[in-house]
Amino acid sequence: MIHPTATLLISCPDQRGLVAKIANFIYANGGNIIHADQHTDFAAGLFLTRIEWQLEGFNLPRDIIGAAFNAIAQPLGAKWELHFSDTIPRLAIWVSRQDHCLYDLIWRQRAKEMAAEIPLIISNHPHLKVVADQFGIDFHHIPINKDNKAEQEAKHLELLQQYQIDLVVLAKYMQIVSSDFISKFPQIINIHHSFLPAFVGANPYHRAFERGVKVIGATAHYATPELDAGPIIEQDVFRVSHRDEVEDLIRKGKDLERVVLARAVRLHLQNRVLVYGNRTVVFE
Amino acid sequence: MIHPTATLLISCPDQRGLVAKIANFIYANGGNIIHADQHTDFAAGLFLTRIEWQLEGFNLPRDIIGAAFNAIAQPLGAKWELHFSDTIPRLAIWVSRQDHCLYDLIWRQRAKEMAAEIPLIISNHPHLKVVADQFGIDFHHIPINKDNKAEQEAKHLELLQQYQIDLVVLAKYMQIVSSDFISKFPQIINIHHSFLPAFVGANPYHRAFERGVKVIGATAHYATPELDAGPIIEQDVFRVSHRDEVEDLIRKGKDLERVVLARAVRLHLQNRVLVYGNRTVVFE
Amino acid sequence: MIHPTATLLISCPDQRGLVAKIANFIYANGGNIIHADQHTDFAAGLFLTRIEWQLEGFNLPRDIIGAAFNAIAQPLGAKWELHFSDTIPRLAIWVSRQDHCLYDLIWRQRAKEMAAEIPLIISNHPHLKVVADQFGIDFHHIPINKDNKAEQEAKHLELLQQYQIDLVVLAKYMQIVSSDFISKFPQIINIHHSFLPAFVGANPYHRAFERGVKVIGATAHYATPELDAGPIIEQDVFRVSHRDEVEDLIRKGKDLERVVLARAVRLHLQNRVLVYGNRTVVFE
Amino acid sequence: MIHPTATLLISCPDQRGLVAKIANFIYANGGNIIHADQHTDFAAGLFLTRIEWQLEGFNLPRDIIGAAFNAIAQPLGAKWELHFSDTIPRLAIWVSRQDHCLYDLIWRQRAKEMAAEIPLIISNHPHLKVVADQFGIDFHHIPINKDNKAEQEAKHLELLQQYQIDLVVLAKYMQIVSSDFISKFPQIINIHHSFLPAFVGANPYHRAFERGVKVIGATAHYATPELDAGPIIEQDVFRVSHRDEVEDLIRKGKDLERVVLARAVRLHLQNRVLVYGNRTVVFE
Structure with a gap:
């Protein structure tokens, strides 16, 4: 709770393997997911998800996460935002x-x-x-x-x-x-x-x-x-x-x-x- | 609860003594009020009330109640409805x-x-x-x-x-x-x-x-x-x-x-x- | 709304004529009721009511109202409280x-x-x-x-x-x-x-x-x-x-x-x- | 909606990679996840999830899915139930x-x-x-x-x-x-x-x-x-x-x-x- 987390908010044309690809990205880099939720709007053909994981033990430095995730997101046609819990708005x-x-x-x-x-x-x-x-x-x-x-x-x-x-x-x-x-x-x-x-x-x-x-x-x-x-x-x-x-x-x-x-x-x-x-x- | 009741629904230009006049009508004829509620719409200058009383022991026969109450209602400019609980709609x-x-x-x-x-x-x-x-x-x-x-x-x-x-x-x-x-x-x-x-x-x-x-x-x-x-x-x-x-x-x-x-x-x-x-x- | 009002809270063994007696007390003294509500607890045989009226134009001075109402309340076995809206608690x-x-x-x-x-x-x-x-x-x-x-x-x-x-x-x-x-x-x-x-x-x-x-x-x-x-x-x-x-x-x-x-x-x-x-x- | 789906309800000691492992199992076998939700009870150290995917296009026959998933679940210490939407209770x-x-x-x-x-x-x-x-x-x-x-x-x-x-x-x-x-x-x-x-x-x-x-x-x-x-x-x-x-x-x-x-x-x-x-x- 006090340890900082990263959160991805993603919207993406619906297709097979989205959950696996996103979860693998975090797991492969040593992240521990503490909250994941998703929604599919079937009429719009859209997959929407929010994933939050602990930054402690995560192998990618903060300033690299975005670029690294983008390599996965772009082929999927996904739009995404990345937030850190210790950045106070x-x-x-x-x-x-x-x-x-x-x-x-x-x-x-x-x-x-x-x-x-x-x-x-x-x-x-x-x-x-x-x-x-x-x-x-x-x-x-x-x-x-x-x-x-x-x-x-x-x-x-x-x-x-x-x-x-x-x-x-x-x-x-x-x-x-x-x-x-x-x-x-x-x-x-x-x-x-x-x-x-x-x-x-x-x-x-x-x-x-x-x-x-x-x-x-x-x-x-x-x-x-x-x-x-x-x-x-x-x-x-x-x-x-x-x-x-x-x-x-x-x-x-x-x-x-x-x-x-x-x-x-x-x-x-x-x-x-x-x-x-x-x-x-x-x-x- | 099982004994029949009469209910008056009244709307009337607001003026002093309305509650007293209506309550007196029922009391004077031997009625026992079991539910009375009222509302005043001050903007509209309107007094609205619902009074329900037991017919048992009420001295006026049913077919006379309306006429008798009308004698009170008319000078007040009141509109009213009279219902009996044993008249099943x-x-x-x-x-x-x-x-x-x-x-x-x-x-x-x-x-x-x-x-x-x-x-x-x-x-x-x-x-x-x-x-x-x-x-x-x-x-x-x-x-x-x-x-x-x-x-x-x-x-x-x-x-x-x-x-x-x-x-x-x-x-x-x-x-x-x-x-x-x-x-x-x-x-x-x-x-x-x-x-x-x-x-x-x-x-x-x-x-x-x-x-x-x-x-x-x-x-x-x-x-x-x-x-x-x-x-x-x-x-x-x-x-x-x-x-x-x-x-x-x-x-x-x-x-x-x-x-x-x-x-x-x-x-x-x-x-x-x-x-x-x-x-x-x-x-x- | 800005004019002061008096409020009576009354509980009383249920009996015929209560609404009439209380309303008459206020009307006879020139009061204008702006809120009246009542409830009967049939199991307890208890009548409970709240009546609020405008003090403007009311003929009884404030310090007399309680004693005057008590003359009505006592024979009925009623308990009551009297409050004035401009007495700030x-x-x-x-x-x-x-x-x-x-x-x-x-x-x-x-x-x-x-x-x-x-x-x-x-x-x-x-x-x-x-x-x-x-x-x-x-x-x-x-x-x-x-x-x-x-x-x-x-x-x-x-x-x-x-x-x-x-x-x-x-x-x-x-x-x-x-x-x-x-x-x-x-x-x-x-x-x-x-x-x-x-x-x-x-x-x-x-x-x-x-x-x-x-x-x-x-x-x-x-x-x-x-x-x-x-x-x-x-x-x-x-x-x-x-x-x-x-x-x-x-x-x-x-x-x-x-x-x-x-x-x-x-x-x-x-x-x-x-x-x-x-x-x-x-x-x- | 009319196409049959399979649903896994899983509870498991919390550990890294759970979402990835479960999602991979379904993706690797050609399944399309239509609903996934998870919850972590941090006090109990427990990860709980529900995953539902379409059986159409899924490569594992129904009677094999349980055994196949068990090979993943057992090392994780997970308890699980498998349900098919066209089995009417x-x-x-x-x-x-x-x-x-x-x-x-x-x-x-x-x-x-x-x-x-x-x-x-x-x-x-x-x-x-x-x-x-x-x-x-x-x-x-x-x-x-x-x-x-x-x-x-x-x-x-x-x-x-x-x-x-x-x-x-x-x-x-x-x-x-x-x-x-x-x-x-x-x-x-x-x-x-x-x-x-x-x-x-x-x-x-x-x-x-x-x-x-x-x-x-x-x-x-x-x-x-x-x-x-x-x-x-x-x-x-x-x-x-x-x-x-x-x-x-x-x-x-x-x-x-x-x-x-x-x-x-x-x-x-x-x-x-x-x-x-x-x-x-x-x-x-």
């Missing part, structure tokens, strides 16, 4: 005025539920600087309006580079991020306060109330150019009744948003999420 | 080819989970006659196509009248019932195989699979002219993962459909559902 | 080393999800003083061992009096509170990290792992002299699998503990919980 | 008076949710013969009392042999099966109407009501000599409230019992359950 959390997901993510990082650093908080409002200060995290207030969006997004990008950010978490950031921005920085997880695809867009709790639903939900997904349409990582729901006013839905929803976003970020940070098409495989 | 179950909800409803009725009679099954296919025969229920095969719809719906109506049906349960009846029919027979509960308002209309499981959701659902609602848009009585959901193919969603969904429809029908039969606007109050 | 949170429930309760109080003041944190360890300082709450470190328990509990009591505490929340306080203490200060809510009555006592997650359960839970209950046997206010559960090690159960359990405890405390603070025998009626 | 369902699980299992088998034959129903009461007749299944009424238990269990065993039964499903069979019987026929799945380990033994719903729980559950597990203590396959729960009388718990519990038992039986029939110690790995 750096998160930027983007917020607006609501603080519940922000507090929750910071608490989980401090409690070591997530292996990550959180050096940067960005907001279009100044209100949550107090939380950033409380935990000693840099806070940048970048107001957005329809006229300054392109220029402010340039500042966003600059900050992400400056802080060497690996993942942006939109923790109730109530602004639409532009397609252009996403194409330049695609590693973005968003929390949407409905069980998508119901209630895409603004004011989902108000619309849930008006529709008279008996269940509300929250959805964590990767951001894509189309609003609230990216690959879903995690969803959960909560029962409500006629007794719940809109403000009750909002309050109960916050508990959902916290846990759904936290689970999605944790799964992503553990390299358990593989995206293909508009779907995710989550190797739990 | 008569159900028609409409099906197509799938038998899971049909079997389930029949089993529950036989197991006395629902106080109802089921004298009639209607289907646009002949396949489930065998189930009807198994339990000695009349089965009418009324095929539907775009040319004969109006005329077949006339037959439907005639059958409902002939069998003195109080409630139609669309138990996976894969046809759209016309607005005209609904206006003539509005007591219809439908089960839709998604968590509405997601995936209105055809093939919700296929669309859920394509969207890559992590949760599927089912919704029981009253039928209204707009498709899958009527007041929701009950919803529930089930977790799914990338391992679930469309056929797994369909299979898991059947378990949801069965319990969600059964709960909604039972709540309706116990006069626990009050519709106002496009919403329901469910007095559980 | 004072909480003491007791913790050991784990901070998740503490942070959560403080956050909810600041977010106005709970109408309460939190002037006091007590712990048998010094670790969480930092959290208390962060939010400007007094922190008292009172170490406990088998020799000093009686004397330290005397200090506890003194602090509760000094801070005028209405409710103690055992937010993962990993010590047994003595019967003697509970008899002197009975308003105590505890969170236990299992779905009681499974895994009473120490190390429930380890025992859940060993038993190989597929579901873990958390239970909020009032403390009573018998360990983990008090009236249950709220419970919830989470699915687990063979992939979850004990530390995963602990981590997932923390999310349960937070929400289950918070819901129970909120329900109690809103005077929605009525205890009778070893059971609760929760008027949601 | 034969179930005996044991019931007492309640019919809900019986109907449900029969319906699922007819609906092809479970690949199994159900040639035999055994009961200690005559009541459910009518269900057996309805579906053309042999029914044997074998009354049990404390004096005739050993002799009646001998009849049970004889019937299981005569009907070539692979799995006994105790579908609300309200009798304790003796240790002696279990040692002779260990393939038994039982449904218990509580979330074990809460409420072991008789009358769990009555005891749940008395304890005032807010959640009820059901547990499917393999029968072992100790009552309700065998390896758990599946559990699920349902929320209840003070409004639920014992009979409501029983009614709501039936819905749980049906789905929990059905899921467990299906998982077992698909060879997805691996027992070790008193725990299960469920390869979903």
Whole structure:
């Protein structure tokens, strides 16, 4: 657990011998697999797998593993990512005025539920600087309006580079991020306060109330150019009744948003999420 | 429990003294309230209540209760329904080819989970006659196509009248019932195989699979002219993962459909559902 | 919502006319009922109700309401409590080393999800003083061992009096509170990290792992002299699998503990919980 | 899906190269793996895996596969089972008076949710013969009392042999099966109407009501000599409230019992359950 591991996330046209070839690569080099999971999407003809092994006793040096595996992957037509468990990803959390997901993510990082650093908080409002200060995290207030969006997004990008950010978490950031921005920085997880695809867009709790639903939900997904349409990582729901006013839905929803976003970020940070098409495989 | 009760379902512009006036009516006539529940929709300025009391020892004869209560209700501007627990409602179950909800409803009725009679099954296919025969229920095969719809719906109506049906349960009846029919027979509960308002209309499981959701659902609602848009009585959901193919969603969904429809029908039969606007109050 | 309300919680031997008598009392004095709920436990022959009405326009002054209602209650043999919504209860949170429930309760109080003041944190360890300082709450470190328990509990009591505490929340306080203490200060809510009555006592997650359960839970209950046997206010559960090690159960359990405890405390603070025998009626 | 597959369930002391050796065995013989999952219990030092591959194109004849794999398994100290998807297991369902699980299992088998034959129903009461007749299944009424238990269990065993039964499903069979019987026929799945380990033994719903729980559950597990203590396959729960009388718990519990038992039986029939110690790995 404390010993570093390597993880391969692989997607590949389905064919005979894939498990054997990948497992042989690790075994031949002295690796001990501690977690292996696979999935075949028969309709898409696609084989997807996640393999994690201990680096201790592994004969290939870290900087060679990628090239060595590529020699196996290329003939198979495989796409792959390689991650090391002791490379700690750096998160930027983007917020607006609501603080519940922000507090929750910071608490989980401090409690070591997530292996990550959180050096940067960005907001279009100044209100949550107090939380950033409380935990000693840099806070940048970048107001957005329809006229300054392109220029402010340039500042966003600059900050992400400056802080060497690996993942942006939109923790109730109530602004639409532009397609252009996403194409330049695609590693973005968003929390949407409905069980998508119901209630895409603004004011989902108000619309849930008006529709008279008996269940509300929250959805964590990767951001894509189309609003609230990216690959879903995690969803959960909560029962409500006629007794719940809109403000009750909002309050109960916050508990959902916290846990759904936290689970999605944790799964992503553990390299358990593989995206293909508009779907995710989550190797739990 | 075995002694008969009367139940009033009342909706009324909110004003002082409503609980007192209604409770006094029952107390003054010697009634013993065994269940009372109320809800105020402050935005709508509406007071909604359900009161159930024992008829034993109640001084008003049954056929007078309505008129007597109306004298109180009218000055308040209240709408009300009066039901007696020993009046057993008569159900028609409409099906197509799938038998899971049909079997389930029949089993529950036989197991006395629902106080109802089921004298009639209607289907646009002949396949489930065998189930009807198994339990000695009349089965009418009324095929539907775009040319004969109006005329077949006339037959439907005639059958409902002939069998003195109080409630139609669309138990996976894969046809759209016309607005005209609904206006003539509005007591219809439908089960839709998604968590509405997601995936209105055809093939919700296929669309859920394509969207890559992590949760599927089912919704029981009253039928209204707009498709899958009527007041929701009950919803529930089930977790799914990338391992679930469309056929797994369909299979898991059947378990949801069965319990969600059964709960909604039972709540309706116990006069626990009050519709106002496009919403329901469910007095559980 | 912002206007103050009064709430009566009443339990009473079941008899005719109870709803009428109570509703008349409020109506006759010009009160507007905004929430009324009742429950009859037929086996126990007990009627239990919660009634909340607006004080604005109510003709009785606050300090008279109790005496006036008692004139009605006494002949009925009723027990009752009267609460005013603008009397803000004072909480003491007791913790050991784990901070998740503490942070959560403080956050909810600041977010106005709970109408309460939190002037006091007590712990048998010094670790969480930092959290208390962060939010400007007094922190008292009172170490406990088998020799000093009686004397330290005397200090506890003194602090509760000094801070005028209405409710103690055992937010993962990993010590047994003595019967003697509970008899002197009975308003105590505890969170236990299992779905009681499974895994009473120490190390429930380890025992859940060993038993190989597929579901873990958390239970909020009032403390009573018998360990983990008090009236249950709220419970919830989470699915687990063979992939979850004990530390995963602990981590997932923390999310349960937070929400289950918070819901129970909120329900109690809103005077929605009525205890009778070893059971609760929760008027949601 | 329609092409037959072979499945290996393997448990083995953890060591390097296990995945590679097993995958190579299948690849070298021309097999196409369609499902592979593994789990390592680090505390127990145990590697557990399930591998399923298509028999079409596999070079080893069926009757040789076991011996061939054993040559690999023995040096590793592995225990293993080999199953073929077109070998349809034969179930005996044991019931007492309640019919809900019986109907449900029969319906699922007819609906092809479970690949199994159900040639035999055994009961200690005559009541459910009518269900057996309805579906053309042999029914044997074998009354049990404390004096005739050993002799009646001998009849049970004889019937299981005569009907070539692979799995006994105790579908609300309200009798304790003796240790002696279990040692002779260990393939038994039982449904218990509580979330074990809460409420072991008789009358769990009555005891749940008395304890005032807010959640009820059901547990499917393999029968072992100790009552309700065998390896758990599946559990699920349902929320209840003070409004639920014992009979409501029983009614709501039936819905749980049906789905929990059905899921467990299906998982077992698909060879997805691996027992070790008193725990299960469920390869979903």
